[in-house]
Amino acid sequence: MRFGLLGPLTVHDAAGAARPLNSAKGQALLAALLLRANRVVPVEVLKEALWGERAPASANASLYNHVTRLRRALGADGDGRLRSVAPGYLLRVRAGELDSTEFTAAVRRAREAYARGDWAAVLQEAADASALWRGRPLDGLPEEVSEALDAQPFVRQLEEERLQLLEWRYDAELRLGRHGGLAPELSRLVAEHPLREGFHRQLMLVLRRTGRQAEALAVFHALRRRLVDELGVEPGAAAQEAYQEVLREDPETGVDVPARRATAGAVPRAAAWAVPGGADGPPPECADERSATEAAGAAPLGAVPDSAPLTEPAPRPAQLPPRTSPFIGRDDQIAVLYEALAPRGDRAATAVLSGMAGVGKSALAVHVAHGLRDRYPDGQLFLNLHGANPGGAPMSALQALEVLLRDLGVPRGRVPDEVHAASALFRSTLDGARVLLVLDDAAGAAQVRPLLPAAPGCAVLVTSRSPLAALDGAVHLPLARLAERDSVDLISRVSGQGRVPAGSPAVRRLAELCGQLPLALRVVAARLAARRALTVEALVELLDGQDGRLDHLEYDDLSVRRSLAVAYDALVASDRPVDRDAALALRRMGVLDLPAYETGLAARLMAADDRRACAALDRLVDVALLEEVAFGRYAPHDLVRDFARELAARHEDGAERAATARRGVEWFAARAAQSVRVFVPASRLRTLRLAGEPAECAAPFADAEEAFGWGDRELAVMRDLVARHIRTDHGRDAAVTLARMLEPYLQRRGRTQELAELSDLARAGARESGDAGAEVVAMSDLAGAYYMSGRYEKALVLIDEAIARSRLLGDDEWLQRVLSNRGLLLYVLGRPEESAAAQEEALAYAHRLGDDHAVAVCLSHLGNLYELADARKAIEYHRRSLEAGVRLDSARLQQTARCNIGCAYLSLGEPEAAVAHFEAALRSLEEATDWHTVSESRLGLIRALRRLARDERAADECRALLDLAEVRGDAYTAGKARYEYGHVLRTLGRGAESGEQWRLSLAALDGTDADVLPELRSLV
Structure with a gap:
């Protein structure tokens, strides 16, 4: 077995054949286990990897299913490799099986060979490692999964190791005099990594040693301009040494990289006393080659700085405001900031605190800065950049530099009037000093970047509503609400x-x-x-x-509303369309008032396309009025929701609020309709369910797993929307449609309580609208919820009413289905003659309509009926239903038929055959299968195991079914499982425990029509 992390996630067996990983959740699970190979990965970590911070109630059961499928994908030794070890799972990976481990080992050997000067060994190890590299590690893994697994440090480490390996390889080639043909490769790497000096150095040497001196010089000058413009630093010693080799008239072409030489032509670093904008400027002959550094105030090549210092001695600044008192909490963040802002030997330490208004960024920054004072004895600077300045513009970078330089003792008249020059002077003034700089309320990275010192003894702590993600080299710490x-x-x-x-x-x-x-x-x-x-x-x-x-x-002077209004008012007053779109998006969100929004929903509320909506949402994230909790999913803080509601009431008229609400509910109905297409195979049943589908276009789901994930995440929101809008004129029809489209998801997920609640609301809404057809559908759905929860008599009343209404409407398609359901209900109520009559009528309608799927369902129901008198004949009917399921590509029909065949064999007294069919049903039960089939298959398996005296396994199956039922809130199935569990425990000699299970079973089943109730009452 071999596992691949260097590129897209892969698994190959010993013969080299690829093992399929069909689902995104399966890939996320494998990635989580491989990143911690041979270590126990807690269940909570795995759930976060698969579902993020908001795992559904069914996450434990779904995780178990994903683990089972992964074991199958791992082949014969899957059970041994992937083991359940408290508090999670452990994946065993042997030596040589994981490409990232092999790659890192090759890098280590290359490092050792490089240190001892064994260039041939360096090349061999580099070749071995490169053969393993298939692309960016974990390529294709969704960003939210990568973040949940904290995989970015792992990815960055591997990418850095690869770049270092390439540098060693090219150094080895140069040492061996094999520089021919390297220029194209190095040119590509220089373009891909414009700030990596090693590749520039090597390209310069290759170009010079192949007679291309002018091109080599151009490489150096391009590197220098970029470093000075973007980072404010000069090229390092190695690049300067290569530059000196290029400048020599009679260059060495041997294998040694020349030792550094101190020459008049060496490029000096910018000096603290270099006066920018001298009277005469550079000599005319140098004007064309004047670099950005010289324009910013650094001395030109070969120049000797004058001796007069620019600055006068100044008092040590101590500008920190008092600490907030009392300061409470944030211990973890304080620890992170102390570590991030410790003095470094290579560069200034920088950290960014970001978050919404009022979250305590400034208070935390000042608190940490006071704690760091002793580490920065040359002073502490504090500057409010007014990034969220009510009624005013943020401070410009040049204005900020003027303030900072004056605070450091630079006379006003000596501060340059150009931002690059002032920035260079600021860096020069702090060179060699140990100063802490707190920049409060920054507007953006462009405002902050010129204010960053280069001195390794300095540190900068920035606060901003924006995350300032474009600020390279900084530790970024988003600040959330207090514990x-x-x-x-x-x-x-x-x-x-x-x-x-x-x-x-x-x-x-x-x-x-x-x-x-x-x-x-x-x-x-x-x-x-x-x-x-x-x-x-x-x-x-x-x-x-x-x-x-x-x-x-x-x-x-404390006001949550005013602090939030600063950002909103700035968006409204902006000339940028994207800012005004962001303000519109926030108001429209206030109309619908949800805890989270997808991009498509926001676009619908704005009556805009996804591109505009995405840009608007990103702006709201930038100004900390929204948080992006997952890719394409955004959530406002609770108080921002209050603020957005106020905005909607104040700035959106009644007609627009009604239209916005209707569009929002229609969007959810359209998304739910796409889940119908996933859960229900192409058939007349699907067409009937989709009748009245919204015209709103929604993106399809990739598979059942994605559709289930969406439903699990949004169910609470959709219940609230239906309840809120079912009795409003503007939203009633959309709410009824939403409930109708949710039935397949709710039925397959086993969410019987939610199905009953939404169907009842839809029935009332349809009646109020006068939509008789929609009312029949809602009655039928409510009957289905009652059937699944064991309330058969209540379900039959509704079905009989739906039959009568369907006959009046002349709706033969829906009549056929409710007749079939009536036959099933009469069967479980012990009324076989009436059941047979209803099924025969339903079958006749199915044949008349030419509906093969409905015929197969009728055959299944007739098989159940025949089981009472002739179980062999029942099996024949179920096999015909199974064949139809295969022909129609309906997993649900196939799995139901296998379950029913198992039940028939139990009736025949052949439990061994029954076990085989129940296990076949459960093996094929993927996420697309309905919960009713899952629960009935497991109950049947438990009964068959009991008859075979396999009580330990029966106990395991009881516990598994209880877990699955409880995460769905299915008290009826849990009650039936506890009934069986009580019998298993009694057989195992655990009488007290069995009695407790029966008492719990009776409590769960009381009030239902379960056939075991009389026995339970006597047992209890």
């Missing part, structure tokens, strides 16, 4: 001794209503401190209504 414990502590300590009772549930609710946002927490604490009659409970009541919540989060 609950710290939030409660903050309220208690700021509000005053005794104002908050210890352990009060009300104060925890108050912290929750403040979104655990430090600014809001300080506001409520200040109000409690100022008004002794105001209690925590009263303040909770004021905030709990949501409407007007922000009115209560203002005190003195």
Whole structure:
């Protein structure tokens, strides 16, 4: 077996044949295990890799299924390789099986060979390692999965090792005098890595040694310009040495890289006293080659700086504001910042604190800066850049440099009036110093970049609402809400001794209503401190209504609303269309008021295309009014949701709010319709379900796994939308359609409670709209929910009404289906004659309509009926249904038929044959299968194992089924599983435990029509 991480994720068996990894979740699981090969990976880590921070309720069961499929993909020894070891899973990988490990070993050997000057060995190891490299490690793995696995350090390390290996390889080629043919490869690498000096050095040497001196010089000057413009530094010693070799009239062409020589032509670093913009400028003959560094104030090539220092001695700056008191929490972030801002030997340390307004960025920055004062004895600078300045523009980089240079003692008249020159002077002034610079409230990376010192003894701590991701070399630390414990502590300590009772549930609710946002927490604490009659409970009541919540989060100069309005007002006032789009998007989000939004939904709310919506959402992330919680998925903070609702009420008229809400519900209905296409095979049933599908176009789902993931993530939101809009004139029809489109997902997922709730709402909405056809569908769906939860009599009442309505409407297609369901209900209620009549009528309609899928379902139901009298004949019917399922490519028909065949063999007293069919059904049960088939197959397997006295395995199957039922909230199936488990435990001699299981089973099944209830009552 070989595993590949260097490129797209791959698995090959011993013969070299590829093992398929068919699903994105399977790839994510394998990646998580391989990144920690031969170590236990906790279940929580695996769930985050597969679903992110918001794993569905069914995550444990789904993870178990993915592990099972991965074991199958690993072949015969899959069970031995991938083992369950508390608290997770361990994947065993043998020596030589993982390409990244082999690659790293080859790099290590190449490093050792390079150190001892064995150039032939370097080339051999480089060739061996390069043969393993198939592209960027973990290529194709979704970004959100990579982030969940914290895979980026692993990827960056491997990529850096590969680049270092290439440098060693080209050095070895040069040492051996084999420079012919290397220029094209090195030219490509220089273009791909424009700041990597090693490749530039090697290309210069190759070009010079092949007689292309002018091109070699051009490579050096291009490198120098880029380094000075982008980083404010000169090329390093090795590149300068190569430059000297190129300059020699009679260059060496031997194998040694020349030792560095101090010559008048060497490029000096920018000096602290170099006066920018001299009176005469560079000599005319040098004008064409004047570099960006010289334009910024560095001395020209070969120049000797004058001796007068630019700056006068200045007092050591100590500008940090006082610490916030009390400062509570953020221990992990403080530790990260202390480490990130420790003095470095190669460059200035830089860290960026980002987050929404009021999250405590400035307070944390000042707190950490005070803790670092001793490490930076030459001073601490603090500058507010006014990035979120109400009614004003942010400070420009040049303005900021003028302030900083004056604070460092540079006279006003000596500060250049050009930003690059001022930046060079700032870096020169700090050269050799140990200074801490705090840049508060930055607007963007372009504002900050010229303010960064190059001196390795300095450090910079930046705060910004934007993450400043374009600021290279910085440690980026997004700041989230406070932990609950710290939030409660903050309220208690700021509000005053005794104002908050210890352990009060009300104060925890108050912290929750403040979104655990430090600014809001300080506001409520200040109000409690100022008004002794105001209690925590009263303040909770004021905030709990949501409407007007922000009115209560203002005190003195503290205001959550004003802090949020700064960013919004700037977007509205901007001349940039993308900013105005961002403001529009936030208002429209306030209409729908959801906890998260996908790009497509935001586009629909804005009545714009996805490109515009994506740009608008990204701008909202930039100004910290949204958080991108996964790729293409955005969430506002709780208080931002309040703010957005206010904006919608204030700036969107009633007609537009109604239209926006309708578009939002229609978008969810369109997405749900795409899930119908995944869950229901092409058939008349699918056509019937999709009747009334919204005209809204929605992206299709790649597979059932993706559709289930979307449903699991959005179900709570969709329930809320249906409940909110089912009785409104503008949203009723869309809400009814949404409920209709969700039935296949809910049925297959086993979400019977949600199916009953939404179907009942849809029935009421359809009746209010006068849509008789939609009402029949909703009644039928509600009957299905009752059937799945064991309430057969209630289901039959609804089905009979649906039959009567279908006959009146002349809807033969839907009539056929409800007749078939009536036959099934009568069968489980023990009324075989009536069941047979309903099934025969349903079968006749199916033949008349030419609906092969419906015929196969009727055959399945008739097989169940014949099982009561002639189980052999029942098996014949089920086999015909199975054949139809194969012919129609319906996994659900096939799996239901296998389950039913197993039940028939149980009736015949042949449990061994039954086990084989139940196991076949369960082996083929992928995510696309409905929960009812899963649960019935497992129950049948448990009964067959009991008859075979395989009680230990039966107990394992009972526990597995209980886990699956409980994560779905399916009390009926859990009750049936506990009934079986009680019998298994009694057989195993565990009488007390069996009694407890029967008591729990009776509690779950009481009120249903389960046939085991009389026995359970006697057992209990």
